[in-house]
Amino acid sequence: MDKAKSRARRGTVIAAAAATLALTLTACGGDGGDKPKAGDKASTPATASGGNSSPAGGPSTQSTEVLATISGTDGVEVVINSAKRDAGGFVTVQGIVKNGSKNLFSAPGWQGSEQELRSNGASMAGAALVDKAGKKRYLILRDTDGRCLCSQFTTGIQAGQEAPFYTQFPAPPAPVQEVDFQLPTMPTATIKISG
Secondary structure, three states, X not given: OHHHHHHHXXXXXXXXXXXXXXXXXXXXXXXXXXXXXXXXXXXXXXXXOOOOOOOOOOXXXXXXXXXXXXXXXXXXXXXXXXXXXXOOOEEEEEEEEEEOOOOOEOOOOOOOOOXXXXXXXXXXXXOEEEEOOOOEEEEOOEOOOOOEOEOEOOOOEOOOOEEEEEEEEEOOOOOOOEEEEEOOOOOOEEEEOEO
């Protein structure tokens, strides 16, 4: 009985978080009326041949700052460019996945071991943030259908190419500014949260 109540409560929290995210993303949309001024630079995502250049529902700009670089096996590298705390109560981590191998990279194992997340396929659904001081682990946000609020690499990343990524998590308490970013099959990286 307690497990059923706990699941129902967790489902309500997840649904509320997804609704807040949708409202926040809608509120942040522009009307397209502003024109760039001379000297303004547009921020655009990195080119991603074979990957999603603008993940559905995800952020579409990419920072050039490097918070951490995670080197995996076979020449695959994850570069984390930003980790921003948003007013909606979540943290968005963005960066680039570089495939330095000679083969197509389809993110094997990155969807994590949770049954609900396995249907996300080639994605970053298994990512997590860990607050070591607070001894708390923050799993990726997901919608009511179990789809992660993260990048999916539906066609994989071709050899020698790169693809932008984003992942979204519940925000740790405001005083927490440093967390570990974990991704299955990759080493852990410590990153700083801004905002």
